[in-house]
Amino acid sequence: MASMDTEGTGGLLDATPMHWRQWVVVVLCIALNALDGFDVLSISFAAPGIAAEWGIDRGVLGIVLSMELLGMALGSVLIGNLADRIGRRPTILACLALMVAGMGLSATAQDVTFLSVTRLATGLGIGGMISATSAMVAEFSNARHRSMNMVLNIAGYSAGAILGGLVAAALLERTGDWRSVFLFGAGATLAILPLLFFFLPESIDSLMARRPANALDRVNRTLRHLGRDPLAGLPEPVTGAVKPSPIALFQGGHTRITLLLTVAYFAQIMLFYFVQKWVPKIIVDMGHSPAEASRVLVAANIGSLTSAVLIGLASQKLPLRPLVMGSMVAGFFAIALFGSGLSGLGTLSLVVAVAAFCINAGVVGLYPIMGAAFPAPLRAGGIGFVIGVGRGGSAIGPILAGAMFAAGSGLLPVTLAMGAGGLIAALMVWLLVRRN
Known part of the structure; x- marks a missing residue:
């Protein structure tokens, strides 16, 4: 597999073994991708109940099923570019909040139009999340593990769909209510938020590329947490x-x-x-x-x-x-x-x-x-x-x-x-x- 190059750090993390905090970042991103997997497929788990309760045909249901996928396409382009301008961490937190709101509101839907809007909003958050977490995994991995970590990050989507599907099956058997699937997704997505606040720093690559006023201090703080020596100054930008x-x-x-x-x-x-x-x-x-x-x-x-x-x-x-x-x-x-x-x-x-x-x-x-x-x-x-x-x-x-x-x-x-x-x-x- 071709290795994923990271430019801007000057190879600061490439040649040394991964610190446990780097592994935590990778695991958190994989977990976020797992949540994406469940959130995207939650409408699939709920679809039979929605069709039965509202009496909609397959043509209308197909449109509802596609709304968060459309949102994902828009989010990956629009919010992905936002992550380059404001940073990975704030983008991930904002996308997570959007996903929680979209999933929670989906459980309150009473008609196709409202549900389509909430699924579109959820998809926007998921699309931006995938773009930002992919960058985070590449930028917090060393050269040896970068390719495999990127594959595992993608695999997190399917892992979330598997575990979420087992939970969804149990919920549907117990409650018979399709809304319980969305409520579970909103709760699970919200539960990971505190971990992100404490263990997800901003990417060094992003700080060096954007160069906010306190970039050097933030880069050095992250380097110290990763067991690396601080920098005397930021390297010159590539021209x-x-x-x-x-x-x-x-x-x-x-x-x-x-x-x-x-x-x-x-x-x-x-x-x-x-x-x-x-x-x-x-x-x-x-x-x-x-x-x-x-x-x-x-x-x-x-x-x-x-x-x-x-x-x-x-x-x-x-x-x-x-x-x-x-x-x-x-x-x-x-x-x-x-x-x-x-x-x-x-x-x-x-x-x-x-x-x-x-x-x-x-x-x-x-x-x-x-x-x-x-x-x-x-x-x-x-x-x-x-x-x-x-x-x-x-x-x-x-x-x-x-x-x-x-x-x-x-x-x-x-x-x-x-x-x-x-x-x-x-x-x-x-x-x-x-x-x-």
């Missing part, structure tokens, strides 16, 4: 470096790379969120209970979590791009098998888990591919653009599936249409490899 921007990504030879990776991420994430958002409702429509449907989604996220860890390990020994392309193609066939008319909860859970394993391997594998494809001066901007624009697929996937269901399409045509996203993504990666 003449190309700054990431959407314009630079479409100049010279970068246009083709940007377009191929954006289409690949868009198509693959569309398939990923079709599984995450529609599986519970599809399983309920097959005659199973909402609690059983939640457990099937848990199986899917076990597959996702497993693939995130294994793709990180495998990429250090084997060529990454063939692994990613093979996973994308395998995901198409697995999701097509799910739509072929299978019966039996155990069989469905297994097939969904395999599909999620393959599909998420394609998603996670794109991150190091992006890191290697863009040159260092454009790496952060390039990855941010691909993810921000590509996340539009996370919103379009559930909406398109809902529209197809509402128009009378059966499960197999819908899964084939959604699965085609994996084939498109694999083609884009193959074109990228061929050009290189």
Whole structure:
């Protein structure tokens, strides 16, 4: 896996072993990503109960399911840029507050419009959170552990979805009320806030890049906490470096790379969120209970979590791009098998888990591919653009599936249409490899 460079610290944390406070920062960011995983999928756990109580059809439900995904796309671009201007720590705290408010208000919703607004707000917080925590993990890791810590941070999303799914299934069995899922998410998100106040410092990279009036004092305070010697002064800022921007990504030879990776991420994430958002409702429509449907989604996220860890390990020994392309193609066939008319909860859970394993391997594998494809001066901007624009697929996937269901399409045509996203993504990666 390509290593993630951190510029601005001058390698202050790269060559030395990680202090326990650095590990705490990484663990906190992984925990925040786990909360993101539950908060995003909370609407999936609640969807069958919402549809039954309000009597809404699949087309309307598809729009509701996509609202926080749209918010995530906006948040990753808009709030991610805010983190560069005001700092990682305040951005993370603000995003957490927005997530708590969005989850809590979702539990009070009485109609589709209000619920859509609260889910959009929750998604804005989640999108900004993912951008800020990804930067924090990279900037508080040393060179040896940076790549694996980034993979584990991504895997935290699936871990949160698994644990949250088990809790959601228990809540739905006990209360029968979909609102309990949102209330639990709001409480769990709020509970981590005190830990962030005490154990999450500002990033040294961010302080050096922004250079507020007290930057040197804050940098040295963090260095002392990490067992490092303080600095006599801040290093001179890098001059003449190309700054990431959407314009630079479409100049010279970068246009083709940007377009191929954006289409690949868009198509693959569309398939990923079709599984995450529609599986519970599809399983309920097959005659199973909402609690059983939640457990099937848990199986899917076990597959996702497993693939995130294994793709990180495998990429250090084997060529990454063939692994990613093979996973994308395998995901198409697995999701097509799910739509072929299978019966039996155990069989469905297994097939969904395999599909999620393959599909998420394609998603996670794109991150190091992006890191290697863009040159260092454009790496952060390039990855941010691909993810921000590509996340539009996370919103379009559930909406398109809902529209197809509402128009009378059966499960197999819908899964084939959604699965085609994996084939498109694999083609884009193959074109990228061929050009290189």
